[in-house]
Every structure is written in C-alpha cells, then in structure tokens.
Amino acid sequence: xxxxxxxxxxxxxxxxxxxxxxxxxxxxxxSVNARAEDMFGYSHDELLGKxxxxxxxxxxxxxxxxxxxxxxxxxxxxPMGKGLDLYARxxxxxxxxxxxxxxxxxxxxGLLISSVIRDITEYKQILHQLEEARAEADxxxxxxxxxxxxxxxxxxxxxxxxxxxxxxxxxxTTDPIARSAVNTQQQSLASMSELINALLDISKxxxxxxxxxxxDCSVQAIFQHIRASFEQQANAKGLTLVVxxxxxxxxxxxxxxxxxxxNLVANAxxxxxxxxxxIKYLLNSTHVRIDVCDTGIGIPVDQQQxxxxxxxxxxxxxxxxxxGLGLGLGIVRRIAQLINxxxxxxxxxxxxxxxxxxxxxxxxxELAQPAFTDKAAPHATSALIMLVDDDPGVTTATRMLLxxxxxxxxxxxxxxxxxxxxxxxxxxxxxxxxxxQLGAGDNGINVIxxxxxxxxxxxxxxxxxxDTTRCTSSAVSLTADCELLGKPVEPLEFLAKxxxxxxxxxxxxxxxx
Numbered sequence: 001x002x003x004x005x006x007x008x009x010x011x012x013x014x015x016x017x018x019x020x021x022x023x024x025x026x027x028x029x030x031s032v033n034a035r036a037e038d039m040f041g042y043s044h045d046e047l048l049g050k051x052x053x054x055x056x057x058x059x060x061x062x063x064x065x066x067x068x069x070x071x072x073x074x075x076x077x078x079p080m081g082k083g084l085d086l087y088a089r090x091x092x093x094x095x096x097x098x099x100x101x102x103x104x105x106x107x108x109x110g111l112l113i114s115s116v117i118r119d120i121t122e123y124k125q126i127l128h129q130l131e132e133a134r135a136e137a138d139x140x141x142x143x144x145x146x147x148x149x150x151x152x153x154x155x156x157x158x159x160x161x162x163x164x165x166x167x168x169x170x171x172x173t174t175d176p177i178a179r180s181a182v183n184t185q186q187q188s189l190a191s192m193s194e195l196i197n198a199l200l201d202i203s204k205x206x207x208x209x210x211x212x213x214x215x216d217c218s219v220q221a222i223f224q225h226i227r228a229s230f231e232q233q234a235n236a237k238g239l240t241l242v243v244x245x246x247x248x249x250x251x252x253x254x255x256x257x258x259x260x261x262x263n264l265v266a267n268a269x270x271x272x273x274x275x276x277x278x279i280k281y282l283l284n285s286t287h288v289r290i291d292v293c294d295t296g297i298g299i300p301v302d303q304q305q306x307x308x309x310x311x312x313x314x315x316x317x318x319x320x321x322x323x324g325l326g327l328g329l330g331i332v333r334r335i336a337q338l339i340n341x342x343x344x345x346x347x348x349x350x351x352x353x354x355x356x357x358x359x360x361x362x363x364x365x366e367l368a369q370p371a372f373t374d375k376a377a378p379h380a381t382s383a384l385i386m387l388v389d390d391d392p393g394v395t396t397a398t399r400m401l402l403x404x405x406x407x408x409x410x411x412x413x414x415x416x417x418x419x420x421x422x423x424x425x426x427x428x429x430x431x432x433x434x435x436x437q438l439g440a441g442d443n444g445i446n447v448i449x450x451x452x453x454x455x456x457x458x459x460x461x462x463x464x465x466x467d468t469t470r471c472t473s474s475a476v477s478l479t480a481d482c483e484l485l486g487k488p489v490e491p492l493e494f495l496a497k498x499x500x501x502x503x504x505x506x507x508x509x510x511x512x513x
Contacts, residue, residue: 013031013033013034014033014034014035015034016033016035017035018035018116018117018118019032019033019035019036019038019039019040019116019117019118019119020032020033020035020036020114020115020116020117021036021047021052021055021114021115021117022112022113022114022115023051023052023112023113023115024109024110024111024112024113025072025110025111025112025113026051027051027052027053027065027068028049028050028051028052029047029048029049029050029051029052029054030048030112031044031048032044032047032048036117039088039090039117039119040055040088040089040090040091041090041091041092042091052064052068052115053065054089055088055089056087056088056089057087057088057089057095058089060087068113071102071113072104072111072113085097086098086099086100088117088119096119096121097119097120097121097123097124098117098118098119098120099117099118099120100115100116100117100118101115101116102114102115103115103116155466156193156466156487156488157391157393157394157466157487158393159189159192159193159487159488160391160394160397160464160466160487160488160489161391161393161394161396161397162189162488163189163193163488163489163490163491164394164397164398164400164401164489164491165397165400166182166185166186166189166491167401167491167492168397168400168401168404169182170182170183170186171401171404172404189488193488210256210338212252212253212256212338212339213253213254213255214251214252214253214339215251215253215254216249216250216251216362216363217249217250217251217252217254217257217362218249218254219246219247219248219249219250219281219288219290220245220246220247220248221254222254222257222258222261223243223244223245223246223279224243225258226243226258226261226262226265226279227241227243228496229262229493230262230265230266230269230277231243232492233269234269234277237269237272238274239269239272239274239275239276239277240275240276240277241265241269241276241277241278242276242277242278242279243279244279244280244281246281248281248283248288248361248362249361249362249363250288250359250360250361250362251359251360251361251362251363252339252341252359252360253339256335256338256339257339257341257357257359259331259335260332260335260336260341260343260357261279261290261292261357263328263329263331263332264292264328264332264355264357265277265279265292266328267328267329267355268292268293268294268296268353268355269294271294271296271297271353272294272295272296272297272352273296273297274295275294275295275296275352276294276295277292277293277294277295278292278293278294279291279292279293280293283361284361285361286360286361287358287359287360287361288358288359288361289356289357289358289359290356290357290359291354291355291356292354292355292356293352293353293354294352294353294354295351295352296352296353297349297350298347298348298349298350298351298352298353299345299347299349299353300349304345304347307329307345308329308330308332308333309330332355336357341357341358341359341360342357342358343355343356343357343358344356344357344358381406381502382406382407382408383407383408383429383430383431383502384407384408384410384427384428384429384430384431385402385407385408385409385410385429385430385431385432385433385498386410386412386418386421386422386429386431386432386433386434386451387399387402387409387410387411387412387433387434388411388412388413388414388415388417388418388432388433388434388435388438388444388447389411389413389434389435389438389464390413390414390435390438390439391435394435395411395413398433399411401491401494401495402433402498405495405498407498410422410425410427410429413438413439414438414439414440414442414447415438415442415446415447415450416442418447418450418451419450419451419454422451422454428451428454428455428459429451429455429459430459430460430502431459431460431461431462431498431501431502432447432448432451432459432460432461432462433461433462433464433498434447434448434461434462434463434464435464435465436463436464436465436466437465437466444461444463444464444465445463448461448463448482458481458505459481460481460482460501460502460504460505461481461482461483461501462482462483462485462494462497462498462501463482463483463484463485464485464486464487464489464494465484465485465486465487466486466487481501481505483497483501485497
C-alpha cells in the first residue's frame with residue numbers, strides 16, 4: 001500500500017471527533033486539526049507559532065510552562081491533570097471544562113507533544129443534574145424518614161394507651177362477661193399492633209431510613225431475648241420452644257438480626273399445631289448459621305419462593321380465616337438484604353420447615369455472654385418511679401398499671417418538669433420510665449441523663465419509643481442500666497423489665513435536705 005500523502009494525513013486529523021493540538025518542546029503550536037479550530041475559534045494559521053498557553057485561562061498561563069517542563073522530563077502517555085478540574089479558553093475569552101490526554105512523539109525535527117482535547121461541558125451539566133437529583137432524593141428520603149418517625153410515634157401512642165388500660169381492666173375486673181370482653185379486646189389490639197408494626201417496618205425499610213449498625217455482638221443475648229419473648233406464647237399453644245446456649249459472636253446489626261429471628265419464630269408458632277419450635281446453630285470459620293425449625297404444616301415446593309412476598313400466605317383460600325398478615329417474611333427478606341445475611345428455606349408439607357440465616361462471624365470472641373436462668377425472679381417491693389411522658393392518656397394508663405403493682409408514681413411531661421417535681425417533693429426515684437420522643441425537642445435520653453446527674457448514681461431506666469431504630473444509637477451510653485421497649489408495649493413485658501431493673505440495682509430513695 002502506498003504511503004499517505006500530506007493532504008490525506010491532514011484530512012484524517014480533521015475528521016477526528018476530538019480536538020488535536022500539537023506543540024513542540026518549547027510549547028509552540030505546530031499543528032491543529034479542524035475540530036480544534038471550531039472548539040477554540042481560531043484558524044489554523046492564527047494558532048501556528050503561538051505557545052500552547054494561549055488556549056488556557058489567563059490565571060493559569062504563568063504557571064503552565066513549569067508543568068510543560070516537568071512533563072518533558074518524564075515523557076508518558078497520560079491524562080493531563082488527573083483528578084483536577086481542567087478548563088480551556090476560547091478566542092472570545094469564554095472558558096469551558098475539558099478533558100486532555102497527552103502523547104509525546106520523537107521525530108526527526110525534535111520532540112512533539114500532541115494534546116487530544118475534549119469539551120466536557122455537556123458531561124459536567126449532566127453530572128451537576130445528577131448531583132442535584134441525588135440531593136433531592138436524599139432530601140426526600142430524609143423527609144420520609146422524619147415522617148415515618150412521627151408516624152411511628154403518633155400511630156403507636158393510642159395503641160400504647162389502650163394496651164395499658166386493657167391490662168389494668170384485666171387485673172381489676174372479676175365479672176366473667178367483662179373479663180371475656182377484655183380478652184377479646186386484647187386480641188383485637190394485638191392484631192392491630194401487629195399490622196401497624198409490620199406496615200411501618202416495611203415503609204422504613206423501603207425508604208432507606210434504616211441504616212445498619214454493624215459491629216460484633218453476642219448471639220447468646222439475642223437468643224435470651226427470643227426465649228423471653230416467645231416461651232410463654234409457645235407454651236400457651238401447647239408447643240415447646242427450645243433455645244440453646246450459644247457463645248458465638250457475630251458481626252452484624254444485632255437488633256436487625258434479632259428482628260429476623262423474631263419474625264421466623266413468630267411465624268413458626270403461628271403455623272405449628274403441635275410439637276416444637278427449635279432454634280439451632282452451626283459454627284464454622286467464617287459464619288454462624290442460625291436455624292429456626294418447626295414441626296408445622298410445611299410449605300409446598302411451588303410456594304417456597306412466594307412466601308417471601310408481602311401478604312402471601314400458604315393455602316390462603318377465599319373464605320378461609322387468615323392466620324396472621326403475611327408480612328413477616330416480607331420483612332425478613334428486606335432486612336436480610338439490608339444486612340447481607342442470606343435466608344434459606346427447607347420445608348416438607350406435613351413435616352415442618354427450617355429457615356436458616358447465615359451471619360458473618362465476629363472477631364471479639366471475649367464478649368460477655370449473658371446466661372439463661374430458669375428461676376422465676378422474686379417480685380420487687382414498692383418503689384418510687386419517675387414517669388415522664390407528654391401524652392396524658394399514656395401517662396394515666398401507665399400510672400394506673402404501676403400503682404396496681406404497689407409502686408408510687410411521680411409523673412411529668414418533660415425533663416424540666418421532672419427535675420422541678422423531684423426538687424419540690426424532696427425525693428429521688430428508684431426507677432425512671434420515660435417516653436423517648438417528648439415535646440419541644442426534649443427526649444427521654446435527656447430525662448435519664450439529667451435525673452442521674454441529680455441523683456449522683458446510675459438510676460435504672462426504661463426508655464419507651466415508637467421508633468427503636470431512631471433512638472437506639474443515642475441510647476447506647478445508657479444501656480448498662482436502661483431497657484429499650486418498642487411501642488405498643490406489652491404490659492407483662494413492661495412490668496417484667498421494671499421488676500428486674502428494681503431487683504438488680506436498687507438504691508434507697510434519697511430525701512433531699
């Protein structure tokens with residue numbers, strides 16, 4: 001093939017999609033293509049002999065020769081100003097963002113440097129639009145998170161009141177018809193609570209407002225909570241709940257992993273008519289596999305993927321009473337994806353099911369492991385309890401329930417009011433019970449911190465919240481002597497925690513002089 005003529009080479013340069021500027025070792029322009037002429041507004045002849053700095057913004061022209069010299073000393077094909085925002089200057093003085101690649105070429109006439117220049121104005125505009133869209137999305141997610149936090153509080157608050165009042169009625173009513181009505185009412189409240197909790201959990205997971213707090217945590221602590229939460233429910237249905245001791249440490253979000261296991265155990269109890277629900281674990285060098293096994297109805301193979309869909313239930317036929325809501329496994333699926341802990345299922349119709357969650361093993365092998373106890377704790381004697389809640393209905397119901405247990409209750413609606421009451425009555429509490437979200441920017445963390453400061457010791461506390469994900473990280477410093485309870489609170493669980501805290505760390509009430 002014959003060599004290309006100078007005209008053909010020139011034509012090839014001119015049809016290039018990017019601007020090409022060639023300069024010699026001294027920085028003088030020796031050639032440009034047609035795209036460069038269009039980009040900068042100069043003709044080919046106007047640029048020949050001028051230094052490359054004519055195409056730079058004025059503020060860069062004095063320092064650029066030094067950069068040219070450094071490049072000539074270490075010749076490489078590379079991007080210019082990698083990681084920097086580069087700009088070029090047109091003949092009319094306007095500046096625009098560019099991307100530049102440099103290529104050295106040794107010739108018989110000396111060293112030449114070719115610069116391939118691309119106008120990235122449109123790219124920058126798209127990038128800016130994407131950043132604005134991301135900022136808007138973040139703003140919308142933040143607003144959604146704030147709305148869900150408020151909804152969690154406002155929707156659960158009346159349920160909290162009804163649950164507590166129903167418990168008071170159950171303790172004080174002797175008429176059989178009235179007791180039957182109270183029991184039926186409690187079942188309706190439980191169903192309503194389950195639905196609201198599930199829908200709010202799904203909304204928070206979908207909105208991205210839940211961010212995992214990944215760290216080493218004790219499997220034993222999670223198992224202990226599961227046993228305490230479900231043993232009575234399983235026994236009431238004639239089932240045996242088997243929960244092992246486990247000294248393993250995992251690296252995950254403890255509360256989210258616990259919610260996965262809670263939902264799996266609740267599902268197992270719901271669909272098991274006789275036999276047992278057993279939690280097992282298998283430890284290897286990288287993971288802990290936690291199994292929730294039951295002897296329930298089992299799940300046909302063709303439905304085993306569908307059960308993780310929202311509102312799907314096995315054999316949920318028209319006219320048949322729904323058992324549960326069909327949301328628990330949808331929540332499990334979302335949380336498992338969020339914390340990257342895969343959930344697997346093995347099931348046989350009529351024989352039962354095993355749900356398995358695989359969790360990365362932790363490194364802190366010396367975490368303190370709580371031990372199970374089978375002994376029933378003695379009942380705490382009468383105590384002085386500081387109750388702080390800005391909802392009058394919740395305050396009244398909680399006071400009634402605590403007073404039925406024989407405790408004295410001092411009630412306030414804020415941190416300031418609680419401190420004023422303690423000063424005026426010249427006393428200090430044995431226990432604090434506070435709502436997390438109070439009015440005017442106040443919260444239960446402030447309440448507990450200020451009362452402990454006043455008392456001079458770590459007064460035990462129960463912190464009640466409609467949004468555990470929002471206040472858990474804030475409550476970390478209080479966890480040694482503080483129990484966190486999600487609304488709507490189960491009265492028996494609430495009283496059990498009050499009782500345990502009073503027995504574990506009880507200081508005499510102090511009279512201020």
